[in-house]
Amino acid sequence: MQTTIASANPIHSARDRILDAAMELFATRGxxxxxxxDLASYLGLHAGSLYHHIDNKQALLFELIEFGLLDLLQETKRRMKNARSPCERLNLFIQAFVKFNFNEKHKLTLITSEFANLNKEQQTRIIQLKNRYSSLLSTVIAYERDEKETFNGDNCPLTNTAVIILFGQSQWYNPETTELQLTATLTNIFTCMIGNYSSN
Known part of the structure; x- marks a missing residue:
C-alpha cells in the first residue's frame, strides 16, 4: 500500500501527496x-524527507484548514454570484455548503474539529476567513429582512446560529441522508429561522 501511495499519479507532486495524506490521517485519526x-510511513517515505516540503506538523494543519475554508468561501461566492433574489441566494449558499459537506468530508472535519490545535496567529487567520464566510450569509439575511445596513459575520446572532447549525450537523446527521434531503432540511430550517427573526 505504501508503494502504491508514494508512486500513484506521478503528475501529483510530492507535496500534494503529503497534503492529501495528512488531510486523510488528521481527519480520520485526529x-x-x-x-x-506516521505520515511518512503512510507515504512510504523517511520522516526527515518531509521537511523538504513542510515546516512542521502544526503548519501543515493550518495550511489544510486554511485551504479548506478558502475552497468553501470561493465556491459559495461563485454559486451565489448570479442569484437574482434573496431566496435564491440563500438556496445557493446552502447548496454550496451541502456539496462541500458531501465531497470534502476530510476538509470539513479539520475545520470543525482541529481549530484548537492551531496557535493564536493561525487561529486569528482562520477566524478572519470564517467571518468572511459568515458575512455572505449576513448579506442574505439583511436582504430578506429588507435592511439597508448589513451585519458583519461576527456580530449577527442569527448568522452565528445558522453557521453553527451548518457546521455542527456534520457531526450528527444520518450518514444515509442524501444530498437533496440535507439541502431541503437545511433550507427549511434557515427559511423558518429568518422568517421568525424578521417578524420579531
Whole structure:
C-alpha cells in the first residue's frame, strides 16, 4: 500500500501527496494521534524527507484548514454570484455548503474539529476567513429582512446560529441522508429561522 501511495499519479507532486495524506490521517485519526513518522510511513517515505516540503506538523494543519475554508468561501461566492433574489441566494449558499459537506468530508472535519490545535496567529487567520464566510450569509439575511445596513459575520446572532447549525450537523446527521434531503432540511430550517427573526 505504501508503494502504491508514494508512486500513484506521478503528475501529483510530492507535496500534494503529503497534503492529501495528512488531510486523510488528521481527519480520520485526529491531529494529536498522528506524528510525522506516521505520515511518512503512510507515504512510504523517511520522516526527515518531509521537511523538504513542510515546516512542521502544526503548519501543515493550518495550511489544510486554511485551504479548506478558502475552497468553501470561493465556491459559495461563485454559486451565489448570479442569484437574482434573496431566496435564491440563500438556496445557493446552502447548496454550496451541502456539496462541500458531501465531497470534502476530510476538509470539513479539520475545520470543525482541529481549530484548537492551531496557535493564536493561525487561529486569528482562520477566524478572519470564517467571518468572511459568515458575512455572505449576513448579506442574505439583511436582504430578506429588507435592511439597508448589513451585519458583519461576527456580530449577527442569527448568522452565528445558522453557521453553527451548518457546521455542527456534520457531526450528527444520518450518514444515509442524501444530498437533496440535507439541502431541503437545511433550507427549511434557515427559511423558518429568518422568517421568525424578521417578524420579531
Amino acid at each position: 491531529f494529536q494521534a498522528v506524528g510525522l513518522r
